[in-house]
Amino acid sequence: MDNLLAPTTHTFAVTQHPTPRTEDDLSTILESPGFGEVFTDHMVDLCWSERGGWHRPRVQPYGPIELDPAAAVLHYAQEIFEGLKAYRHADGSIWSFRPEANAARLQRSARRMALPELPTDLFVESLRQLIAVDGRWVPNAPETSLYLRPFMFAKEAFLGVRPAKKVAYYVIASPAGPYFKSGPAPVSIWLSTEYSRAGRGGTGAAKTGGNYASSLVAQQVAYDHGCAQVLFLDSVEGRWLEELGGMNVVLVKADGTLVTPDSDSILEGITRDSILRLAEDRGHRVERRRVSIDEWREGVASGEVTEVFACGTAAVVTPIALLKAEDFEVGSADAPAGELTLSLRQELTDIQYGRREDVHGWMTRLDS
Numbered sequence: 078m079d080n081l082l083a084p085t086t087h088t089f090a091v092t093q094h095p096t097p098r099t100e101d102d103l104s105t106i107l108e109s110p111g112f113g114e115v116f117t118d119h120m121v122d123l124c125w126s127e128r129g130g131w132h133r134p135r136v137q138p139y140g141p142i143e144l145d146p147a148a149a150v151l152h153y154a155q156e157i158f159e160g161l162k163a164y165r166h167a168d169g170s171i172w173s174f175r176p177e178a179n180a181a182r183l184q185r186s187a188r189r190m191a192l193p194e195l196p197t198d199l200f201v202e203s204l205r206q207l208i209a210v211d212g213r214w215v216p217n218a219p220e221t222s223l224y225l226r227p228f229m230f231a232k233e234a235f236l237g238v239r240p241a242k243k244v245a246y247y248v249i250a251s252p253a254g255p256y257f258k259s260g261p262a263p264v265s266i267w268l269s270t271e272y273s274r275a276g277r278g279g280t281g282a283a284k285t286g287g288n289y290a291s292s293l294v295a296q297q298v299a300y301d302h303g304c305a306q307v308l309f310l311d312s313v314e315g316r317w318l319e320e321l322g323g324m325n326v327v328l329v330k331a332d333g334t335l336v337t338p339d340s341d342s343i344l345e346g347i348t349r350d351s352i353l354r355l356a357e358d359r360g361h362r363v364e365r366r367r368v369s370i371d372e373w374r375e376g377v378a379s380g381e382v383t384e385v386f387a388c389g390t391a392a393v394v395t396p397i398a399l400l401k402a403e404d405f406e407v408g409s410a411d412a413p414a415g416e417l418t419l420s421l422r423q424e425l426t427d428i429q430y431g432r433r434e435d436v437h438g439w440m441t442r443l444d445s
């Protein structure tokens with residue numbers, strides 16, 4: 078769909094928060110930010126309409142959004158989102174990691190959910206605008222960041238089932254503490270055989286709220302079994318690995334090959350893509366193909382599969398120690414994190430925090 082706002086005319090109207098958090102309040106928050114609980118002083122928003130395209134870019138005080146009760150998103154879930162982080166480097170500068178990849182994924186999600194595509198430059202500019210007013214919210218302790226949450230939804234008040242003609246795009250941000258307080262801790266995960274996350278031709282590859290809503294009950298079953306996350310299989314044969322509720326999965330073979338599911342119903346993670354590129358740079362073979370649950374089970378039993386990890390923006394890389402299912406278990410809860418898992422995680426976070434040369438040109442500065 079058309080972008081009627083030319084790239085050179087991205088003038089965001091800025092309204093400063095009348096009572097932003099005091100420096101004292103902010104330093105207390107940043108000492109222990111948790112995740113997704115506290116939000117910065119401002120938010121960014123743009124409108125889209127069928128006739129006007131993208132328009133009215135704004136930065137305004139963070140606060141409730143007024144919505145008509147008939148807004149289509151509340152009824153038909155026409156909504157998409159992204160998640161990425163702003164990192165503070167040692168010199169105080171603020172950076173994001175591959176934001177253009179998040180922009181491209183938001184565009185793919187938009188196409189699937191019949192929403193308008195937000196151009197990449199406008200996406201990156203929306204992040205810069207938020208950092209320009211709320212940069213002081215980016216923490217500087219090790220492994221902390223400011224989590225950025227761009228999202229788009231159908232705002233039109235209309236109960237007919239068709240793509241909305243009025244859409245809103247927002248960016249909000251929330252400081253995030255270290256995911257693991259003392260190094261990446263291996264987790265146990267639950268294999269769901271009762272529920273699927275996505276079906277053939279469905280919305281699995283889009284980052285859309287409904288995928289997460291439908292995963293919640295399976296995630297609850299995982300918690301009930303003492304597991305941190307749920308692993309989904311394909312919905313047709315119930316045999317091929319898909320992904321976790323919010324992370325992709327990678328197996329490491331004894332010969333150093335990394336194997337990850339190739340499926341058109343999983344979310345293509347930017348962390349996974351980056352980790353696999355770093356592994357390839359080191360000379361590891363990478364296979365993106367169908368991976369069966371038996372390959373995992375038998376591989377761990379025979380020693381052919383030596384490490385398994387999950388990856389995504391929030392935790393970066395999480396070692397998987399144990400896979401639990403109704404009638405079997407693979408691995409053991411006290412298994413240590415794999416060596417390659419840990420060293421790839423270290424390399425990626427070193428790039429993100431500016432401690433290592435960014436040879437791939439993945440980092441984009443947000444505060445200049």
Ligand SMILES: Cc1ncc(COP(=O)(O)O)c(C=O)c1O
Binds near residue numbers: 320323390391
């Ligand atoms: C379902 C799902 N799969 C995979 C990922 C990993 O994607 P990324 O590495 O881009 O964060 C996410 C988000 O973190 C997700 O929600």
